[in-house]
Structure formats: structure tokens, C-alpha cells
Amino acid sequence: MYNGRTGEQIKTEIFIGPTYYQRLKHMVVDKVHCTTGDHEVLTSNG
Known part of the structure; x- marks a missing residue:
């Protein structure tokens, strides 16, 4: 080895x-659950 x-x-x-x-x-x-519409960060509803 040099x-x-x-x-x-x-x-x-x-x-x-x-x-x-x-x-x-x-x-x-595989991780995308909500791609369209509004997405609520607090409740993860979309």
C-alpha cells in the first residue's frame, strides 16, 4: 500500500x-400518503 x-x-x-x-x-x-389537496400538519389529515 502506498x-x-x-x-x-x-x-x-x-x-x-x-x-x-x-x-x-x-x-x-412508499412514504407519500397525501399527494393532492390541503394537508394538515398537526393531525396528518389530507
Whole structure:
């Protein structure tokens, strides 16, 4: 491994393990409840 600024070699052990990614179901479409008309913030009525 090398230092990105100086280009000097860094003497160390490197471990590269598996990386996992998971898609979370936090889509705006699933969270929108009121899209038209007046929307009351206090009571969440729309």
C-alpha cells in the first residue's frame, strides 16, 4: 500500500474481507400518503 500524498510505501499488513450491500425499502413512493389537496400538519389529515 502506498501513501496517496507522498507516494511512500506504507509497511503494514492489509486485510480485505467480503463486503455486503443491502437495498433498503425506504422509497419516497412508499412514504407519500397525501399527494393532492390541503394537508394538515398537526393531525396528518389530507
